[in-house]
Amino acid sequence: MLKIATEFYAESAVEAVSLLETDSEKGLTAEEVKRRLEEYGRNLITPAKNKPAWLRFISQFSQPLVYILVITSLITLFLNERLESAVIFGVVLINAFVGYVQEAKALQALEALAKSLKIQVQVIRNGQKRRVPSEEVVPGDIVLVASGDKIAADMRLIQAKELRVNESTLTGESLPVDKNVAVMPADTGLADRTNMLYASTLVSFGSGRAVVTETGDRSEVGRIARLVSSASDLDTPLTKKISRFSQLLLYVIFFLSLVVFVVGIFRGNSALDMFMAAVALAVSAIPEGMPAAVTITLAIGVSRMAKRKAIIRKLPAVETLGSTSIICSDKTGTLTENQMTVQTILADDREYQVLGNGYQPEGEIRLKEEPVAEAPFATPLYECLKAGLLCNDSQIVKKSSLYEAEGDPTEAALLVAAGKIKPFSQEQILEPRLDALPFESAFNYMATLHQGAENNIVYIKGSVEKILSCSVNQLQTDGSVKELQPEHITQQAEVIAARGLRVIAFAKISTHKNSLERADIAGATFLGLQGMIDPPRVEAIRAIQDCYRAGIEVKMITGDHLLTAKAIAKQMGFSSRDREEIMAVSGKQLAQLNDGEFDKVAKEAVVFARVTPEQKLRLVKALQKQGAIVAMTGDGVNDAPALKQADIGIAMGLAGTETAKEAADMILTDDNFASIHSAVEEGRCVYDNLRKFILWTIPTNLAESLAVIFAVFLGTLLPVLPVQLLWINMTTAVFLGMMIAFEPKEEETMSRPPLAPNLPILTGEMLLRTLYFGGLLAIGMYGLFYYELSQGASIQMARTIAATTLIMGETAYLLNCRSLSRSMFSIGLFTNPFIWAGISLMIGLQLLFIYQPAMQLFFNSSPLGVGSWSRIIILCIGLFAIVEAEKKIRKLFP
Incomplete structure (x- = not known):
């Protein structure tokens, strides 16, 4: 076994090669590679196992309410009521099938987004360069990397030439990181280890040679994968509430049923009759359509969310979004455009505003709010923009209708800025490059030598400190030069940086040389500054304010530096609880906190910068411990553990890694925070519609149950037969109750705080309405039943009236339930056409129930006259009016 160090970044390159028992020039031998493959295994991360199809289908039955339906189906089958049994079991199967199909669709969508992780790696073995599959890389392999390569394992750099690596998938840092071979302190954080390369990251520029230190599950990516497996799978608020509600309903x-059975026996009825009465009570009390209604309502929510750029992997996640109280959002690409943009140019004490975001060739340059059409030749503005244009190795390319950067995002921003003003927007600068000094972190600048008309020109860009140190004067607007004012320029740069902008300085040198060396970078003329930022998405700013109005907190988690993150948060309108100043903390600060202090900071802080995967996971757990329903966004491997732990994990579909997508409950196809807000809105609508369905179904089932209970307690005939009760339950659930799922969101959906996780599914207000409406409908039904008998009607006709009263009463009550608190007339009569289609079908079916001979024979029904219909309709209008009046009273006296 090799002596594997855990801190290779703190070892020299020579020592790292020695510890790994390899040769930096010749690499490993074929025999040694074979031995290490056997010892360490293939360079693969152990994948999470998906449930097999049959187990996903079986899991759809794991709900207490479904258990009740299955038991009821078996009992009715035992009593030879085969049709009733088949219908009930059919409902269970349909519910399971809908849930299974949705999960299958989500898995297919995920597979469609997935990209192959298998890559070829260039290694040195036996002194020869060769390309091998990434899974065959072992510790000690010498690997050559170049621009565009994906890093296949964790490595310690041996050589680096202008090497920059995009580590955003692992650390969250939005800009490429400059790499070198220098030894780092032992306490250096992952994001600052500039001598290491990590699996899953991407080389954006330059080249290098490195020795593999860890592979597979032992790499940083593998360690994160283990964190993912340790994160808990949580029940959603809806799952918990329906489970508790179903258990309570089961007990009731x-x-x-037991009381009805015992009372009936004491009254002298036969055990078989009372058993049938108990079954009739169970059939009437169980909301058979509820599991299917829940599934279909969620499925409709999934469909609506897909149209708003969100793919739901698991149905209950729809409702969880509606209960979300805190959103922890990644910054780069989610809250921001993920396209560096120059926003300000400072040249000869004149500050120009640059309008337009991203790489689109749109926008203009202004001075004191006045557009500047052209940068006059040889002025500081002209030269500053020209320097950014020529001292540049990147380009902007158009793909379809989008513009993308090829190369460094910072350089791309400089190209776009120059293209917003004449002459650069219309003419190509014909000054051929003769030589260049690439950017290296040790020097902090880049320089290019160009052929001029008289003298050659060196253009330089880099850090403010470095450019000032090599400058001796500065260009003025009239074309002359004046004495350099480094302190004044530094202050100006600090003001720009305080706004969260990255500041780049520019200078030029006139020379007769045709080649360039580091020693030539002296005696320069300072040209100006350009300040750039990855700008906030305009729609994300609006969405954050909408979230605050909806009582949802938003926290930013980013790999960027603390000051940059805090400045972006201010621009986007983030706010802290009871604080004027935004509270921002870094990962280094979090590491020093005990559990109590961490929990307090997790609650109060808004910006979290440079945090580790473990800290993200700890943050989510801390917020959940305080009762929050947490939504977490992410795109990198480093986000996966927190995504899985969160109540709703949200991965990015465009920039997201496969690890993040696998851990998530929802995937955004446009990587936009505004889509999260839209999904939350749809989630609230789904939850509201589920509550409306429950508010509709429980009182109607109560009325049916009271019909059986009254009959047994009073020793009278059953007003409705069990087969008629089943007809009522099944038809109304499908043609009435299901239509509530299509209700659009109400105006106040996003202007109220999220519902508390411990709030019961039936609130006190809903319970009161359940009791009084269920009682009134039962009394009204009984009254009409006995009135018809007193008028000489047959028991068959009286029962038909009772059944029709229940159905028409449920139809009228459905209109009440279109809104929990507002009048049906205030939300609009025809905002949900499905309601009216369902009512029309329900009335049509009931007319068949009453007047079609075969239906009369099967359900023991009888034709009704105009008088009977009039009394039923008057009763239902009265019940509708009572509920509408109750809503009005509650609004007047809240």
């Missing part, structure tokens, strides 16, 4: 139904 069992108790009432």
Whole structure:
């Protein structure tokens, strides 16, 4: 076994090669590679296992309410009521099938987004360069990397030439990181280890040679994968509430059925009759359509969210979004455009504003709010823009209708800025490059030598400190030069940087040389500054304010530096609880906190910068411990553990890694925070519609149950037969209840705080309405039943009236339930056409129930006259008016 160090970044390159028992020039031998493959295994991360299809289908039955339906189906089958049994079991199967199909669709969508992780790696073995599959790389392999390569394992750099690596998938840092071979302190954080390369990151520029230190599950990516597996799978608020509600309902139904059975026996009825009465009570009390209604309502929410750029992997995640109280969002690409943009240019004490975001060739340059059409030749503005244009190795390319950067995002921003003003927007600068000094972190600048008309020109860009140190004067607007004012320029740069902008300085040198060396970078003329930023998405700014109005906190988690992140947060309108100043903390500060202090900071802080995967996971757990329903966004491997732990994990579909997508409950196809807000809005609508369905179904089932209970307690005939009760339950659930799922969101959906996770599915207000409406409908139904009998009607006709009263009463009540608190007339009569289609079908079916001979024979029904219909309709209008009046009273006296 090799002596594997855990801190290779703190070792020299020579020592790292020695510890790994390899040769930096010749690499490993074929025999040694074979031995190490056997010892360490292939360079693969152990994948998470998906449930097999049959197990996903079986899991759809794991709901207490479904258990009740299955038991009821078996009992009715035992009593030879085969049709009733088949219908009930059919409902269960349909519910399971819908849930299974949705999960299958989500998995297919995920597979469609997936990209192959298998890559070829250039290694040196036996002194020869060769390309091998990434899974065959072993510790000690010498690997050559170049621009565009994906890093296949964790490595310690041996050589680096102008090497820059995009580590955003691992650390969250949005800009490429300059790499070198220098030894780092032992306490250096992952994001600052500039002598290491990590699996899953991407070389954006330059080349290098490195020795592999860890592979597979032992790499940083593998360690994060283990964190993912340690994160908990959580029940959603809806799952918990429906589970508790179903259990309570099960106990109530069992108790009432037992009471009916015992009371009936004491009244001298036969055990078989009372058993049938108890079954009739169970059939009437169980909301058979509820599991299917829940599934279909969620499925409709999934469909609506897909149209708003969100793919839901698991159905309950739809409702969880509606309960979300805190959103922890990544910054780069989600809150921001992920396209560096120059926003300000400072030249000869004149500060120009640059309008337009991203790489699109749109926008203009202004001075004191006045557009500047052209940069006059040889002025500081002209020269500053020209320097950014020529001292540049990147380009902007158009792909379809989008513009993308090829190369460094910072350089791309400089190209776009120059293209917003004449002459650069219309003419190509014909000054051929003769030589260049590439950017290296040790020097902090880049320089290019260009052929001029008289003298050659060196253009330089870099850090403010470095450019000032090599400058001796500065260009003025009239074309002359004046004495350099380094302190004044430094202050100006600090003001720009305080706004969260990255500041680049520019200078030029006139020379007769045709080649360039580091020693030539002296005696320069300072040209100006350009300040750039990855700008906030305009729609994300609006969405954040909408979230605040909806009572949802938003926290920013980023790999960027603390000051940059805090400045972006201010621009986007982030706010802290009870604080005027935004509270921002770094990963280094978090590492020094105990559990109590960490929990307090997790609650109060808004910006978290440079945090590790473990800290992200700890943050989510801390917020959940305080009762929050947490939504977490992410795109990198480093985000996966927190995504899985969160109540709703949200991965990015465009920039997201496969690890992040696998851990998430929802995937954004446009990587936009505004889509999260839209999904939350749809989630609230789904939850509201589920509550409306429950508010509709429980009182109607109560009325049906009371019909059985009254009959047994009073020793009278059953007003409705069990087969008629089943007809009522099944038809109304499908043609009435299901239509609530299509209700559009109400105006106040995003202007109220999220519902508390411990709030019962039936609130006190809903319970009161359940009791009084269920009682009134049962009394009204009984009254009409006995009135018809007193008028000489047959028991068959009286029962038909009772059944029709229940159905028409449920139809009228459905209109009440279109809104939990507002009048049906205030939300609009025809905002949900499905309601009216369902009512029309329901009335049509009931007319068949009453007047079609075959239906009369099967359901023991009888034709009704105009008088009977009039009394039923008057009763239902009265019930509708009572509920509308109750809503009005609650609004007047909240």
